[in-house]
Amino acid sequence: MLWFSHLSAGLPFPMPRRQAPLDRLKAIETLLLWEGRVTNSRLREFFPVHAVQASRDLTAYREQAEHNCHPVPGERGYRATDWVKPVLTEGSFREYQQLVGAAGSEGGLQTGVPSESVLEDATHTSLRIFPVVHAAIRTGQGVDIEYQSLRHPEGTRRRIFPHALIQAGVRWHVRAYCERAQAFRDFNLGRVRSATAVPVSAPATGAEDVEWNTPATLRLRPHQALTAAQSQMIRLEYFEGTVGLALTRRAPLVPYLIQAYRAALDPDRELPPAFLLQVHEPEQLPPCARWAETSDGGVLGS
Template sequence: MPRRSSAPKERFEAIEILLLWEGRVSRSRLLDLFDVHATLASRDIASYRSQYPEACEPEMASKSYIASWGLRPQLTRGVFDDYQRLIGASRGLDGVSASVPFEHSQIDSTTIRYSLFSQIHRAISLEQCISVRYRSMTNPDGHERIIRPHALIQAGPRWHVRAFCAKAQGFRDFNLGRISAVSSSEQVDLLGGEHDVAWHEMVSIRLVPHRGLSAAQAVMVREEYMSGTAARVFTVRASMAKYLIQSFRAAVDPERETTPEHLLMVANLEDLPEGAVW
């Protein structure tokens, strides 16, 4: 993400956001985000600590400052959108100048608590296993899962963590909004992200107009989605294929998933690996 210039107030807010959501802050992390001199970044952290002495404490080994257990939002709202905007994950249109009314419907509906997210973020950074209490449609009260997370995923309005699951003995996506508790785990023998074949394998998804459309409708859909060409091809991680297909509401079974609810279909379903679609 390109670094940006900033005002002191924005950098103070960034320090708090990093402490809340990543569990730590350092000079190098601020320099990742802001186009300022290293000396100024150090001065900002020192000033923040002087003003909020209970917010964090130094960790000499990592040359960073670790969030205190009692840390609470003082300068920011303490919501996930703050963190998204800071790291550039938010796709908001605040910077758009269209000279006419301009709005969008990209809404993040995942409820995420910084106290949980920072522990997951730390586990990914340190390649550690954690215990999570995870809720699902079959078990809405939640049950314990021992996982080793290795990546975060934004898929439409939801956020997930990609992890190896001890119970499933495989890599799975866990909805962050369904994780109600996180704690450390002594287990150390779970596979890391380097063994996640579906994560590292890249696949091509070919979307075409649904075969149930009339000739005129198909031409319209091609112009709308494909600039008039015969198909739209995306190359994504195999584990992310299902999210892309869902975002376009593309049919994988055109006999059952019919028009007009589905305007597109996957043309190369047989080329996709097992598990690439729901």
């Protein structure tokens, strides 16, 4: 899954004190670029090394790219400078996805035999935006964004207070409290044109996001228009031969699952072969489990 899997597996001789394997140095740089900081504990989430070794790795990286980071008292790590740039990596969001184990990344398939994936990240995620949003989630503070939507393709200004990232198929979203709407919304990161950190505490946190904290069960069945033989084939393909599949997730995430499975909500209009599955009793889903773009451009249940 990781693009640096084998280099740290073992070394034929002890490394000099200040030298570190390239895989860990690349990970340090990737975290600086996309999360805006890297700490001793964060690095050890990806590598089975002791705190002392992680500290040496951090020092080794700074010796190679001093302009990219500066130490912060009490954090046991570094924060990215305003002029941070790739030195050891390509600086691509794909590298960050591979590091954190997100799906849909080239090189993420470790099957042991030749294999390919057609999944691609369709969100253009910017180094000017993602670290700002990531930091706001971590600190519980706000972000002023310029956001485009189908209703407002020219873009609108708004202040959001994000509390979670969402990888939804080929796109990345952020769940946030929108000051303008005075409600929680999903925002497509690919539609954020600018982002500026605002040192203001969130008026509402993720714990107060009722829809986010509401579980909903999506029930999938073979499409009603399939023949008995076709329906049995679909059951074997998707459900291991059982009648259907039940998936329980946070309610606002259910629409993304429906899209991922390409399941029909209106089986009388959404027909095979485009739709092989359908949502069973969609009326039982909470309102927020069906999304639509709102008048202010965010996304919520309709």
